[in-house]
């Protein structure tokens with residue numbers, strides 16, 4: 367039976383990961399966090415002391431390491447890795463690599479009903495024919511406040527003004543890049559996630575109810 371594909375795109379710290387986790391649990395879907403795949407590559411390159419601006423060096427490391435799991439890890443969630451992910455995410459061959467992994471993951475045999483995939487280009491590039499496309503919208507100040515709290519809760523040092531600056535910089539890098547920039551995908555429903563999470567879930571459940 368054909369599996370359902372739901373895509374969730376949006377800027378950094380918009381809450382798309384939390385929404386994707388909810389959808390996976392509530393509707394028995396597999397969650398693919400594409401940002402995590404970029405973060406894992408960025409962490410590997412940093413560990414290997416690669417110059418991220420030198421695409422040849424990045425390519426060499428990527429060729430040798432092409433097996434990235436979907437297991438999450440708190441040490442991938444800091445702004446340093448986030449910024450590095452944004453730099454390598456501009457490179458076409460890095461994007462092709464991550465996209466290929468995502469397509470392979472959705473082709474696996476599974477008892478689950480479908481896949482929920484979150485990122486920046488999922489509904490616009492990777493799964494253009496998805497059954498449901500969502501775009502999560504939250505203004506940068508609210509996102510910075512949430513990310514700041516998240517980092518403090520993880521026991522990391524965080525300064526709100528610095529986080530806001532990082533988020534704006536990451537937005538800019540994701541929006542102006544030539545390869546698969548962050549856009550509202552064609553046919554996507556724009557979800558305002560700046561109020562309560564429950565309000566967001568009411569909208570999401572309504573939309574999923576129309577395709578399941």
Ligand code: C5P
Nearest residue numbers: 378400401402404451452455485486487
């Ligand atoms: O979503 P997350 O903050 O974990 O993503 C880290 C970075 O990876 C983003 O800032 C973005 O530059 C990049 N990314 C991307 N396309 C995706 C997912 C993430 O370019 N589909």
